[in-house]
Every structure is written in structure tokens, then in C-alpha cells.
Amino acid sequence: MTTPVHTGMAAELAMDLAHASLSLAQHFSDGATMWCIAPAFSPHAQHIAVEFVHPVVVGKRALPAVALTGPDLVGQTRMSTRAGDVVIACSAADDPDVLAVMRRADAWGVTSIWIGNGERPPIGAADHVLWLDDPDPMLATTGEFVLMYHLLWELTHVCFEHPGLLTATPAVCTEDVCITCSDEGRPAEVLATGSDGTACVRTAQGKEDVVTVLAGALFPGDLVLIHAGMVISKLKEG
Template sequence: MPPSRSDRGFHPGLADDLAGAALALARWFTAGATLWCVAPRWEPHAQHIALEFLHPVVAGTPALPAAALTGPALVDTARVSARAGDIVLAVAASDEAEVRSLVTRGPAWGVHTIWIGSGPHPGAVAADHLLWLDDPDPRISSRGDFVLLYHVLWELTVRCFDHPALMRPEAESPSAATVHPDLGQLGEVVTPLGDGTARVRTATGTETVATSFVEPVHVGDLVLVHAGMAVSAVGMEEQR
């Protein structure tokens, strides 16, 4: 007998997670976002998702800007591709280091993130939306579960455009990774300048900040920026 939906990891809260992610996607697209899709171990999934959004097959649904990022060095590729306000959607298991790094950097780049995954829950990650299957089966990428998830996500997203009133930004729902202004905002070191300062990318742009509290800094390090200073390092040993 085929496994039931619950046996295959479709937990009861997944429907709510999908609805929330779809509404967010529709709003981000309305604001001018491009969707960048990644799946380091399963690149056809990234290509499939981009195709669905870019070339919809349902009459009357909009074509939405989307592209798959493939090949090595995905973090570097996403860094130069994604603009503030764009979206990175990843399909990956929880042990995928590149995806963890991408999701962690999302707030520094001003990029929204959605992670479709399976297996052990990734814990307190900075993704705006997690669509998770509690299923450790290594064959999950070829069973159709992920395909079903992102097809439903696409369908719900395009249906949101039928309700223009829903497209207004939801002011009281900040990114899951937003940092309180009193504490600072996440930034990524672009260029250490060698004089106790560095060029640092944040969601609001690239600026020169003082780095004396966190020296030495390297390209790609994550720091917390407050009042023109990098006040602490954020997992730099894991994020380069």
C-alpha cells in the first residue's frame, strides 16, 4: 500500500506555511522582485521552478521573472545576481551548507528567502518561509513530493493576483530575519580597507563602517552593523 500523506512528512501545518509563502511571493513580485531558484544537489528542481513561474501554462496567469542558478559557487553567483528586494528559493535538505549560507546572508543582501526542504528540521534559520517535509528518505528528491510542493506554491501565488487588495504590503509582518534597530542590522563584508574600516553590504546598500571591534575581517564575513560600526561578528568561522 502506498504511504499516506502523513507518512511521507506532509504535516498538518504545511498548508498554512504554503499559504503564507504564496501570499508573500505574490507581494514581493508585485513590488518588482525577481525569483532566483537554487537546488545544489538537485539542479533540475531549480530549473523546473523557474520555468513554472516564467512560462505559466494556465491561461490568464502572469509570467513572473524567475531564473535558476546552477553550477559551483552558488553563494558567489547569488551574491552578484540578487538585488535588494529579490527572492531566493532553495530546494535542499537541512544539511546543505550552501543553502544555509545563502539563507543566512539574505538579510544582509536585502533578499527574501524561501527554503523547501526535508529531513531533520534546520532549526533557527533566518529563512522568511520554511516549507518542510519531516521525511529523512534520501529518495525524496525523485519521489514527487518536492514537485507537488512547489507546484502548489506556484498555483497559490498566481491565484493571489486575482485579489488585488491582498497585494498591499503587510506592514506588521517583517522578515523573519529582521534585526531590531537598537541592535543593528546584518551586513556582509565586501572589501576590508586595511585601516580599521571596511565596505559592508546591508539591506539598505553598501557603506563604509568601522571594524575595529571585530578585526580581522575578511571578504564574505557577516557582521552586525549599528551606527556606522561593526559591533559584533555573526558566525564568521562558518560563513566565509
């Protein structure tokens, strides 16, 4: 697969774009919807959605993408996403709404893509980080971000031209103890709590009822780790 590289684009960023595009193509092929958020620059969210829904190149497929704007972006994203979807955000690394969404992505079962500039998010903050190191706070108002998601769109369609790439390689357990299969510390978000020491939580597998006696007081929206049907710890927001 040939990757078009913008003049001056770092090789690491070009590789990140290629990986994110392949992941997007695979998820779209599996029926995913992409949800776009940009709290400080909502036109970016709308522009991304338009790029994917209304391709300007004849013969390219329209892809399901929706811009979420307005207040309570965390609540909107929570209600809109389903397991297997993708959330893409344009923001600085310290945007509280985007941080909250990215922290919950694993619990919701969605893949996360984060576009931004300046100080980088913590390692592992999103599945794919497409970042410009220029700290200029006005960079998001220039064409650099637009170029980023235009390339993301183009490379996603390049992947569609190679059907063999569209099926993700399944995970294979080769160890005596598999962390995933043994249900060790799965992330979840609390949906509701009961008076009997239980709670209903959302995980990548769907809604589950779990025991909370080890975790202390919990409230809707809290992030927790669950194991064997029990909350084993509460995750801090910071």
C-alpha cells in the same frame, strides 16, 4: 482565499505554503525576481524557474524567475540578487551552499524560501520553510518536491486574484524604542576591507562604509552586525 490541500498534507505545511505564496505574490508585485537554487538536484531549480516564467494556464502572468546552477552558488546568488528579491532553495538542511545563502539573506535584503525533507533547518534559518518530515534521502527525486512548488505557484496566482492582498502591511513603531529604527544590530556582509580600520559592507539598504576597530580582522564574505556605522560583532558561520 481557498487553499487547495493535497491529500495527506499536514495542516501546518498547508499554512506554511499559504504564507509563502502570499509573500511571493507581494514581492513579485513590487518588482522582485526569484532566484532558484538546488545544489544536489539542479533540475528542481530549473523546474521552479520554468513554472513561474512559463505558466501553463491561459491568462496567468509570467513571473521573473531564474535558476542558478553550477559551481559557487553562493557567489552567483550574491552577484545576482538585489534587495527585495526572493531566493528559493531545494535541499537538505545540512547543504553547505544553501546554509551560506540563507545566512546571508537578511544582509542582502532578500526573502528566503527553503524546501526540503528530513531533519529540519534551525528555527529562523529561512523566512519560509516548506518541509516534509520523511527522512528518505531519495524523496527529492520523487514527485513530492514537485508538488510542493506546483502548489506554491498555484497559490501565488490565487493571491494575484485578490489585489487587496498584494500590499504588505507596513511596520508601525508603537514602542518608545524601536529596534529597527534605532539601527540595532543590522546584519551585513563584508565586501572589502581597508587599511584604515574601515570596511565596505552590503546591507539590505545597500552598500555602506563602516568602522571595524571593534571587530578585529575581517575578510570579504564575513557576516557581521553593524550599529551606528560600526561593526559591533562578527557572526559565526556555524
